[in-house]
Amino acid sequence: MESENSTPGPDSETVVHGAGLLGRLRNYFVAGILVTAPAGITVWLAWNVVGVIDQQVVPLIPARYNPETYLPFSIPGIGVLITIVFLILVGMLTAGFVGRVLVSLGERLVRRMPVVRNVYGALKQIFETVMSQSSGAFRQVVLFEYPRRGSWAIGFITGRTEGEVQNVTEEEVVNVFLPTTPNPTSGYLLFIPRSELVLLDMTVEEGIKMVVSGGIVTPPDRRPAEIRTIKKIAAADGDKQTIPIDPNKPKRIGSA
Numbered sequence: 002m003e004s005e006n007s008t009p010g011p012d013s014e015t016v017v018h019g020a021g022l023l024g025r026l027r028n029y030f031v032a033g034i035l036v037t038a039p040a041g042i043t044v045w046l047a048w049n050v051v052g053v054i055d056q057q058v059v060p061l062i063p064a065r066y067n068p069e070t071y072l073p074f075s076i077p078g079i080g081v082l083i084t085i086v087f088l089i090l091v092g093m094l095t096a097g098f099v100g101r102v103l104v105s106l107g108e109r110l111v112r113r114m115p116v117v118r119n120v121y122g123a124l125k126q127i128f129e130t131v132m133s134q135s136s137g138a139f140r141q142v143v144l145f146e147y148p149r150r151g152s153w154a155i156g157f158i159t160g161r162t163e164g165e166v167q168n169v170t171e172e173e174v175v176n177v178f179l180p181t182t183p184n185p186t187s188g189y190l191l192f193i194p195r196s197e198l199v200l201l202d203m204t205v206e207e208g209i210k211m212v213v214s215g216g217i218v219t220p221p222d223r224r225p226a227e228i229r230t231i232k233k234i235a236a237a238d239g240d241k242q243t244i245p246i247d248p249n250k251p252k253r254i255g256s257a
Contacts, residue, residue: 048077051080054080054081054084055078057080058079058081059079059080062079062083067079108121139157139178141157142157142203142207143156143198143199143201144156144198144199145198147191155208155211156177156178156191156193157177157178157180158175158176158177159190160175160176162174162175166192170192170194172195173195174192174194175195176191176192177190177191177193177198178190180209180212181212182212183213183214184213185212185213204220
């Protein structure tokens with residue numbers, strides 16, 4: 002009579018091989034997602050943006066000038082191309098004397114409209130600030146304590162505080178935009194003393210990627226090795242202190 006231990010079962014080497022094969026297939030699947038997902042989402046977004054612009058612009062083209070009238074298929078991107086050419090022509094027109102006069106007359110007319118003038122003025126100031134090459138908006142990533150001492154957040158300097166906000170503030174404060182995760186287009190405008198800001202060497206693009214990913218994507222520290230050994234912390238009074246890192250005795254945030 003045979004014992005229960007002698008009952009034939011699956012070969013252990015076959016089980017290990019099967020588990021290894023499934024593990025490799027899973028890794029290949031994840032690698033495929035990492036490669037195709039960013040490219041696929043980017044193409045999808047670009048395709049939809051082009052489609053929306055074409056839907057708005059192509060119907061405005063006269064049939065005799067529309068290439069799709071003579072072709073059995075549609076050409077994506079015609080609306081985008083026409084929009085780019087239109088904006089270039091408008092820029093050329095407004096650069097001249099006649100164009101500046103027309104723009105000035107139009108702005109005078111808009112300023113007489115009670116609600117429209119406020120919306121137009123705000124939008125114009127935002128676009129001039131963002132599009133200006135000489136502007137320092139969103140050109141510096143900073144680290145500051147928020148929403149409490151010992152808790153740090155990443156923000157972007159949008160400009161130097163002026164007007165009533167600066168006049169009623171004892172210290173020199175800076176306009177800092179604090180984005181939300183994972184949507185960096187929304188956030189909070191903070192007026193923070195310059196002495197409480199820690200300037201970071203990472204680029205704006207790297208800072209935005211870190212915010213959008215929720216900290217999953219962390220930019221590398223490209224500073225020299227000797228600088229990495231210096232830690233900048235905020236003291237209790239808000240003044241910056243530069244203290245060498247002691248691996249045997251870690252420093253607490255806010256300690257002298």
